[in-house]
Amino acid sequence: MALAPGLAGETPGSAELPAAIDALRRERKAVILAHYYQENAIQDIADYIGDSLELARRAASTEAEVIVFCGVHFMAETAKILNPDKIVLLPDLDAGCSLADACPADSFARFRAEHPDHFVVSYINCSAAVKAQSDLICTSSNAVQLVQQLPADRPILFAPDQNLGRWVSRQSGRELTLWPGSCMVHDSFSEQALLELQLEYPEAEVIAHPECEQHLLDLADFIGSTSKLLQRAQTSDASRFIVLTEPGILHQMRQRVPNKTFHEVPGADGCSCNACPYMRLNTMEKLWHCLATMGPAIELDDAIRERALRPIQRMLAMSA
Numbered sequence: 365m366a367l368a369p370g371l372a373g374e375t376p377g378s379a380e381l382p383a384a385i386d387a388l389r390r391e392r393k394a395v396i397l398a399h400y401y402q403e404n405a406i407q408d409i410a411d412y413i414g415d416s417l418e419l420a421r422r423a424a425s426t427e428a429e430v431i432v433f434c435g436v437h438f439m440a441e442t443a444k445i446l447n448p449d450k451i452v453l454l455p456d457l458d459a460g461c462s463l464a465d466a467c468p469a470d471s472f473a474r475f476r477a478e479h480p481d482h483f484v485v486s487y488i489n490c491s492a493a494v495k496a497q498s499d500l501i502c503t504s505s506n507a508v509q510l511v512q513q514l515p516a517d518r519p520i521l522f523a524p525d526q527n528l529g530r531w532v533s534r535q536s537g538r539e540l541t542l543w544p545g546s547c548m549v550h551d552s553f554s555e556q557a558l559l560e561l562q563l564e565y566p567e568a569e570v571i572a573h574p575e576c577e578q579h580l581l582d583l584a585d586f587i588g589s590t591s592k593l594l595q596r597a598q599t600s601d602a603s604r605f606i607v608l609t610e611p612g613i614l615h616q617m618r619q620r621v622p623n624k625t626f627h628e629v630p631g632a633d634g635c636s637c638n639a640c641p642y643m644r645l646n647t648m649e650k651l652w653h654c655l656a657t658m659g660p661a662i663e664l665d666d667a668i669r670e671r672a673l674r675p676i677q678r679m680l681a682m683s684a
């Protein structure tokens with residue numbers, strides 16, 4: 365698609381990018397949705413910031429003609445499933461997810477076939493083709509609540525995150541048959557670095573995303589989705605926090621409670637692998653570019669989209 369009228373083909377300089385993106389957003393009648401793991405500048409310019417559930421709800425209710433999803437592919441795909449007639453843009457089409465990649469649709473079909481009597485609950489961090497094979501979608505903020513609503517006599521398959529599944533099983537008291545996937549970011553936090561931070565700041569509250577490995581969750585004072593971690597930072601009496609999730613969330617924490625102190629936990633061996641390499645593929649330049657060119661856009665096979673829609677709608681209804 366052509367550039368918006370009046371726009372030169374050259375990317376504006378970084379100082380001009382926010383105004384240029386804002387002008388294009390108005391011209392395209394677009395809404396910008398951003399996940400908490402996006403770089404700070406993208407969070408600052410977004411119309412809405414949220415966790416996976418909040419962003420799916422926004423995508424379901426928006427009247428905008430164009431949705432720019434500053435997040436990863438499965439999130440933009442969910443927005444497209446909910447809005448087949450709208451244009452859904454993802455600034456970088458390579459912004460995938462190691463968890464979604466760990467569950468290929470054909471292997472998942474075999475797994476389901478081995479458990480024909482099971483109710484299939486899939487974490488939203490999966491492809492549309494896996495959603496299409498699921499009975500119910502959940503996110504980390506509603507998974508416990510949804511699993512508790514399922515008939516007690518029905519066995520449950522849970523995919524693709526085994527760490528989240530194990531935590532949901534403990535919280536809900538339901539036995540879950542788990543797909544053996546995990547997130548490369550939440551698998552990377554260094555327990556040694558966490559213990560050292562706890563020694564240095566014994567008063568700090570440790571707050572963790574349920575995608576973290578069990579040995580880290582065992583050290584946490586509070587466990588929840590990104591939005592719940594943000595709420596906890598605001599409502600807890602603690603004034604210092606050690607945060608076991610992608611450090612993009614610290615931007616919102618520091619903005620909302622500037623008088624509190626937040627520490628990220630590095631990856632093992634001090635690597636910066638605690639930053640999601642997929643989320644961080646989106647940049648302000650690419651956000652401008654996708655609004656200017658109206659691409660890359662998410663496209664989906666109709667049959668998969670229709671089958672994937674039902675378990676998402678069921679989730680939205682059950683967690684209303």
Ligand code: 13P
Binds near residue numbers: 414417589
């Ligand atoms: P939330 O639903 O908590 O935002 O999690 C999304 C995600 O990808 C975590 O890695």
Ligand code: SF4
Binds near residue numbers: 547575
């Ligand atoms: Fe996927 Fe992990 Fe990145 Fe979340 S943090 S998008 S689960 S790879």
